[in-house]
Amino acid sequence: MTILWWHWLSFGLILISAELFIPSFTIIWFGLGACFVGLFVYFSPGSSFSVQLFTWTAASSVLTVLWFRLLKPKMVDKTTAGMSQEAILGEVGMVVKSNATPLEKGRVRFTLPVLGADEWDYTSADLFQPGDYVRVSGIDGHVLKVEKT
Template identity: 55%
Template sequence: MHVNVEYWHWLVFGMILIMVEIFIPSFTIFWFGLGAILVSGLMLMAKGLSFSSQLFVWAIASCGFTFLWFKLKFPLFESSPAG
């Protein structure tokens, strides 16, 4: 089965995930949306990217963004005097 996903599919998917973050205050779905938008931009530059490669890039980017958020920025919020 051949899946033909265009760049705008990833763009819309990313925007939907970022909008869903409004209703779920965990601030993790945002990074998955940002990963989808990154795949969208990558697809604009590399037209022949296979669907499995797209999914791989999305998974790695999303996990990377999430890891960086929890490792670098989140501890700053925990140690703030207001928290």
């Protein structure tokens, strides 16, 4: 049986489709390699199966290495989603409920909601009165640590 160009193209599309069900982001490169071999065989139909297999292995390997070594490291997630510490540090808010002692919790309100809420409990070594502005210096669970601005 002779392997035709459309066999490789079909095999490549099956592998690319399999990526939808097995999200490893590796199978897609072997599928693209098979599609490349399909194009190669289309333009040089006399190539032997061993040459086709070597071309598929080489193309798949090159694409996989390019992805994992060059492209993927540049796609680092730079958002602070899911990292409350980084998202809230340095935010300035207004005290709406004072803390009578350094161990007591107060309440601070932000102009724009921070991590889904515009009011948060806070603790501080300093005592604040309603209307004072404070800056977030840390977070401990659901309680902010604040300091004077």
